[in-house]
Amino acid sequence: MTLELRVDTVTEPCSGMRSVAFAVADGGSPPSYPPGSHLGLEWAPGRWNAYSLTGPSITPRRLHITVALRRNGAGGSRWVHRLRPGDRVRSTLPRNGFAPVETARRQLLVAGGIGVTPVLSHVRWHAFWGASFAVLYVHRPGAAPHLAELRELCGDRLRTVTGRAGARAEIHRLVSTAPFGSHLYSCGPPGLTGAVEDAARDAHWVEDRIHSETFTRRSAPGSPFRAVLRRSGRSVDVGAGESLLDAVHRIGIAAPSLCRSGVCGECLTPVRRGAVEHRDTVHAERDGRIALCVSRGAGPTLELDL
Incomplete structure (x- = not known):
């Protein structure tokens, strides 16, 4: 089943990023969805890309995504950056492969760059329900989409860092001081998610409490x-x-x-x-x-x- 969407608003949260809000084309209400969900958008005939949803997930009025421009990519991000209000788009229903574990004692979230998009969805959910959570946001200077929203939602539960050495120290602090029963989520480039996973394993976390999602294609060369x-x-x-x-x-x-x-x-x-x-x-x-x-x-x- 697919949705017919209409571009409602387009904004630029920072250089090289585009945030798009979609309304249902026929004027109906978008479906609710669990945090960490994504939409599949058809950016060319038969070509679909998945983009994480960043907005409120309970009875949303619009469906929101933020996409980084990949100039050397296949073309999906360039298509998103050309969208204008009124454009029609075909979409899947929201899907999820990165949902929070609701029984976790504490939710620990690590975002790297544009990997903040599903993390923001988690944060909205945890703040709404009053769950225990903490967020580490690793980003390049001047390239931190949704930072203002995270600060408003998280307060002192948010830490930000821009350097690799600082990121490693904060990741170590996060995984080594977490209360028993916590769950750890990371989203971003493979270097970041790999560092988070390695730190958690070094701290003797069990695999079922480590969750990750990477936004970088990993089809590296291999044997034919x-x-x-x-x-x-x-x-x-x-x-x-x-x-x-x-x-x-x-x-x-x-x-x-x-x-x-x-x-x-x-x-x-x-x-x-x-x-x-x-x-x-x-x-x-x-x-x-x-x-x-x-x-x-x-x-x-x-x-x-x-």
């Missing part, structure tokens, strides 16, 4: 392999610098996709046979599936139910 598509009766050779998703699309096989970053789970596909090098953050290995957009075959052949 052949994908055998059982339902389609086709095979395709996946090059060292090519994603499995792109290879499948190259031979005309329809496969769903959205974020292209191993985050949303839209392209998860059952594996029939073969080893997988998992690079996603939706834990596809738990149920024998592969994220086509970032993960790869770990051997010469991989058989898929596709």
